[in-house]
Amino acid sequence: AQKITQTQPGMFVQEKEAVTLDCTYDTSDPSYGLFWYKQPSSGEMIFLIYQGSYDQQNATEGRYSLNFQKARKSANLVISASQLGDSAMYFCAMRGSQGGSEKLVFGKGTKLTVNP
Amino acid sequence: KAGVTQTPRYLIKTRGQQVTLSCSPISGHRSVSWYQQTPGQGLQFLFEYFSETQRNKGNFPGRFSGRQFSNSRSEMNVSTLELGDSALYLCASSSLGGTFYNEQFFGPGTRLTVL
Numbered sequence: 001a002q003k004i005t006q007t008q009p010g011m012f013v014q015e016k017e018a019v020t021l022d023c024t025y026d027t028s029d030p031s032y033g034l035f036w037y038k039q040p041s042s043g044e045m046i047f048l049i050y051q052g053s054y055d056q057q058n059a060t061e062g063r064y065s066l067n068f069q070k071a072r073k074s075a076n077l078v079i080s081a082s083q084l085g086d087s088a089m090y091f092c093a094m095r096g097s098q099g100g101s102e103k104l105v106f107g108k109g110t111k112l113t114v115n116p
Numbered sequence: 117k118a119g120v121t122q123t124p125r126y127l128i129k130t131r132g133q134q135v136t137l138s139c140s141p142i143s144g145h146r147s148v149s150w151y152q153q154t155p156g157q158g159l160q161f162l163f164e165y166f167s168e169t170q171r172n173k174g175n176f177p178g179r180f181s182g183r184q185f186s187n188s189r190s191e192m193n194v195s196t197l198e199l200g201d202s203a204l205y206l207c208a209s210s211s212l213g214g215t216f217y218n219e220q221f222f223g224p225g226t227r228l229t230v231l
Contacts, residue, residue: 045222
């Protein structure tokens with residue numbers, strides 16, 4: 001079974017500053033994928049970034065980067081140069097390799113507020 | 117390429133009724149998954165379909181059911197609605213099935229309110 005823990009219910013950041021959203025995970029699967037999604041108030045889940053358990057380098061996608069520390073089982077999302085439009089809920093999720101399922105296990109989420 | 121579409125976007129029902137939600141995946145995607153999102157329980161996996169076969173099911177009562185058609189469109193049905201079924205129901209599709217590295221793309225969701 002997989003478990004995702006996001007310990008920050010809410011985070012505040014000033015526009016143009018960087019922010020780190022924490023995510024720790026637990027799994028017994030030998031291979032797994034870690035995902036971050038953004039959910040604006042409209043409700044749609046927007047895929048941001050992916051990190052595979054065997055990837056040697058941290059994933060980056062534009063202003064998003066993932067600080068992956070496998071030994072510590074953490075996969076923190078770093079947003080650089082925050083924008084007002086980044087205000088949203090952010091969810092960390094994972095999928096294991098066993099069972100051949102698409103099932104994603106989500107954390108409780110972090111509400112990010114970007115202040116002008 | 118059009119994204120995942122879900123209909124209807126909003127729905128109001130009363131206890132005891134049944135409801136059917138529809139999801140059209142991204143063209144070419146054969147895998148469809150459904151999730152329920154509530155303030156208390158967060159995002160929970162309902163079920164997953166690939167090529168018209170249910171591959172996995174979450175821990176929900178039998179009142180929740182689904183199916184997938186040959187064109188990959190999927191429907192989920194909830195019978196005998198309860199107040200606790202009020203939630204945002206999200207559908208997600210992916211091009212590959214059963215791989216741990218494959219991202220899922222979500223639709224805008226159907227917000228169901230049970231009165």
